[in-house]
Amino acid sequence: MRRKIIAGNWKMNKTGAEAIELAKALKVKSVNIERADMVICPPFTALYQTAEIIKASKIKLGAQNVYWEDSGAFTGEISLPMLKDAGCEYAIIGHSERRQFFGETDETVNRKIQKVTGSDLTAIVCVGETLEQRKAGDTERIINTQISNGFAGITQEQMKRIIIAYEPIWAIGTGMTATPEQAEDVHLFIRNLIKSLYGAAAADMIRIQYGGSVKPDNAAELLSQPDIDGALVGGASLKADAFIEIIKAA
Numbered sequence: 294m295r296r297k298i299i300a301g302n303w304k305m306n307k308t309g310a311e312a313i314e315l316a317k318a319l320k321v322k323s324v325n326i327e328r329a330d331m332v333i334c335p336p337f338t339a340l341y342q343t344a345e346i347i348k349a350s351k352i353k354l355g356a357q358n359v360y361w362e363d364s365g366a367f368t369g370e371i372s373l374p375m376l377k378d379a380g381c382e383y384a385i386i387g388h389s390e391r392r393q394f395f396g397e398t399d400e401t402v403n404r405k406i407q408k409v410t411g412s413d414l415t416a417i418v419c420v421g422e423t424l425e426q427r428k429a430g431d432t433e434r435i436i437n438t439q440i441s442n443g444f445a446g447i448t449q450e451q452m453k454r455i456i457i458a459y460e461p462i463w464a465i466g467t468g469m470t471a472t473p474e475q476a477e478d479v480h481l482f483i484r485n486l487i488k489s490l491y492g493a494a495a496a497d498m499i500r501i502q503y504g505g506s507v508k509p510d511n512a513a514e515l516l517s518q519p520d521i522d523g524a525l526v527g528g529a530s531l532k533a534d535a536f537i538e539i540i541k542a543a
């Protein structure tokens with residue numbers, strides 16, 4: 294039985310003070326939650342403050358991005374040692390917003406996965422199709438390409454440090470959630486793909502999150518699907534009560 298994992302991607306929201314306030318509220322409200330792993334991913338500038346608040350709680354810290362070199366002349370980038378130093382245990386890689394607005398490709402995603410899975414952090418690797426691709430019946434082909442290329446050269450051992458987040462782009466921030474059936478179909482496709490690439494044990498072990506307009510009122514149904522092992526939550530993770538409701542739905 295895979296343990297569910299709910300992660301909050303705060304995106305470009307929350308100053309240091311606002312992050313402290315939200316983290317404090319989450320810490321208090323999550324005290325009795327045992328059933329799922331909880332991760333929050335504040336912006337880089339709030340990582341230290343947030344880590345300080347959640348260190349004596351069950352909530353883990355994640356970053357929204359990472360660069361594959363440890364240090365050097367890479368203006369504006371943040372390295373893995375920096376994330377570790379800030380208290381991160383997770384890093385989101387290849388979010389569709391990074392692919393769409395910041396030129397991330399399957400190749401850069403691959404380099405980042407290589408970096409993170411070679412450490413003791415866990416990579417949350419995002420994949421997903423656009424509305425046009427779904428309408429054209431291309432969803433599985435797109436996901437196949439993103440995973441086959443993104444995971445090139447990744448070993449079975451490294452797979453233990455990977456979580457996949459299926460985030461259909463048309464469902465992100467739109468209120469247009471995938472139906473539980475639509476999401477389950479793709480999750481099962483991904484699990485079978487992992488099986489063909491890494492074998493049955495890896496496929497059975499890997500956790501696959503759903504992301505895209507997950508809210509307190511649709512979380513339970515999505516999370517009850519056999520191949521949905523958690524959620525990557527955007528908007529609803531910015532409010533303590535909504536995020537805790539989603540975690541409780543797991």
Ligand code: 13P
Nearest residue numbers: 302465466505506527528
């Ligand atoms: P929303 O939950 O706001 O749709 O965002 C989903 C997402 O992109 C999480 O990474």
